[in-house]
Amino acid sequence: MKGFGGKYVPPRAMIAVTLAIAVLGWAMKQAIVVRTDVGMGTGKLAAQVAHASLSAVEQADSRRRDQWKRGGQKKVVLDGESERQLHELATIADQNGLPNAIIRDAGHTQLEPGTVTALAIGPAAEDAIDRVTGELSLL
């Protein structure tokens, strides 16, 4: 049997690794889509990503949350292009039962008050997240 880059791996070992991944949460992640069309500076952008991340973690049930943390709380930050796109992705996440949170900026600096800046989806199974955000590029 072939696996892991073509090296021979006995099937039983493959099953063990798969189980370990499932239990330890290596296959969990959170995706944060942040708008790059509104001209935020790096610090502002990072703060909005953190805001979204934390808010979506609070939406997640404790099982998902713990599993994700045990796996090193994997996060990917993705390039978002419009408010409309973020709302559409959030709707799909809702339809798939994935925890998610959209952030609106209070607008004290740089942006108009109420500007949608970021959307976080997950923590959830990596493949479930990819089905929603798989088309987007890493920032």
Add this chain to the structure above:
Amino acid sequence: MKGFGGKYVPPRAMIAVTLAIAVLGWAMKQAIVVRTDVGMGTGKLAAQVAHASLSAVEQADSRRRDQWKRGGQKKVVLDGESERQLHELATIADQNGLPNAIIRDAGHTQLEPGTVTALAIGPAAEDAIDRVTGELSLL
């Protein structure tokens, strides 16, 4: 009595505003110091900031955490220059009883494994945070 940009404000109103700020948590914040000397891309940097933010929130007691959230979970992202600086700031935060978390990157991409990338301090009272990070520039 003068206050709020020089307009006349009766003392009783000043006291009420001060109390409201204390109760509602407007004066709470979290500072995240992220290293800009290691050449992370924007998405990577934002992910490290989110990682630090979440980890320090978990270190905070529930009173501070709730107060900060009610106040809109204010975050500032600051420009960090070295691993040594982050460790020194974390030590000062510890000495002042402020929740904090240092992040080391797993090093799957862009960085050497174990590279210190970010430090979050707080949520805590804004002036307590400023006493530790007040010299740093906003990113």
